[in-house]
Amino acid sequence: MTEFELKSMKAPAAPQWQGRKMSGAMTAMVTVQPVGWIGEWHENPKPQWIIPLSGRWFVEAMDGTRVEMAAGELSFGGDQNCREVAGKRGHRSGTLGDVPAVLMVIQYDEAPSPMPCSFG
Numbered sequence: 001m002t003e004f005e006l007k008s009m010k011a012p013a014a015p016q017w018q019g020r021k022m023s024g025a026m027t028a029m030v031t032v033q034p035v036g037w038i039g040e041w042h043e044n045p046k047p048q049w050i051i052p053l054s055g056r057w058f059v060e061a062m063d064g065t066r067v068e069m070a071a072g073e074l075s076f077g078g079d080q081n082c083r084e085v086a087g088k089r090g091h092r093s094g095t096l097g098d099v100p101a102v103l104m105v106i107q108y109d110e111a112p113s114p115m116p117c118s119f120g
Contacts, residue, residue: 004032009105013039013093017100026108033057033094033101043090044077048107051075055101060092068096 004017009031016039017032027046030053033039041062052071059075060066062085069075079090095101 009039010042010045013042026106028104028106031103031105033103035095035098035100037101038094039092041088041090041092043079043082045080046107046109047080048077048105049074050077051104051106053102053104055099056096057101057103058094058096062088062091 003020006015006017008015009018014037016034016037019030019032033055051074052069054071056068056070058066058068059077062082067075077091082090
């Protein structure tokens with residue numbers, strides 16, 4: 001984990017430090033969101049699990065629900081191809097506190113088959 005690139009996960013979210021990806025049926029990567037980082041309204045680029053390794057971050061849904069997470073908690077990002085409502089599309093996320101949020105991201109190369117719960 002020594003090669004990081006500063007880039008957006010998906011525009012218009014602000015750039016964040018992203019580690020080298022390892023691919024297969026899934027892609028695993030580590031990303032570092034700097035202190036004060038905000039990812040304005042955007043969709044997850046692919047269905048993905050987000051696991052904070054250190055620091056804290058939040059995710060805000062289009063309905064106003066906001067969840068704050070720390071190391072060891074999980075978030076699933078499955079908001080691809082959603083519709084825009086009142087200028088919001090997907091989710092908004094960002095760091096909390098005075099240290100960067102280090103996140104492991106595990107992206108699926110293809111969306112799971114539609115089921116009532118894709119991971120049930």
